[in-house]
Amino acid sequence: KNQVEQSPQSLIILEGKNCTLQCNYTVSPFSNLRWYKQDTGRGPVSLTIMTFSENTKSNGRYTATLDADTKQSSLHITASQLSDSASYICVVSANTGGFKTIFGAGTRLFVKA
């Protein structure tokens, strides 16, 4: 069964600290993996998109890694800011003849001053 699991479910960190969010998937055959940031009441905004051959991709203070062998991805946030408080959603697409997109439940990050 195609699944995307994210951990932790929620996380509280102090401003300026780093954190890492995890995404494990069982989606096959893998096409790409994306990380989105969603502020409360807003639409998701793309952070990174990675295909099978990519191990790391950065977008400012956000760095995503992908291990296609273990089917794991992580999103590392460096020097967190209050504006990083949001939900972070991992999305995996599979090419099953027709494309299938599976969304993780998200990690809710709270950055405190």
Place this chain on the structure above:
Amino acid sequence: KAGVTQTPRYLIKTRGQQVTLSCSPISGHRSVSWYQQTPGQGLQFLFEYFSETQRNKGNFPGRFSGRQFSNSRSEMNVSTLELGDSALYLCASSPAGGFTGELFFGEGSRLTVL
């Protein structure tokens, strides 16, 4: 460049009614996809349209339907509303295809069914 525009932003309906939501994609984008987001289920894919044709469909009942016009604008319709249809409905556009390329989301239409 204007972003994805969804209307209305908020609406309240009663059970049994129907609702139509609209989405205007980013200029030049030919793919429009729709998603339902609820606290319990997270984001779930409804369907994708490309050049006026439904290209992919999620696991939702036939009460959920959509269409795309020649200018790439899209509408989705939910008939015979149920309480469980209360959700944030998000639309996303993409230049070629939502499954391989980046998705640009609108702010969503928040539907409350009473």
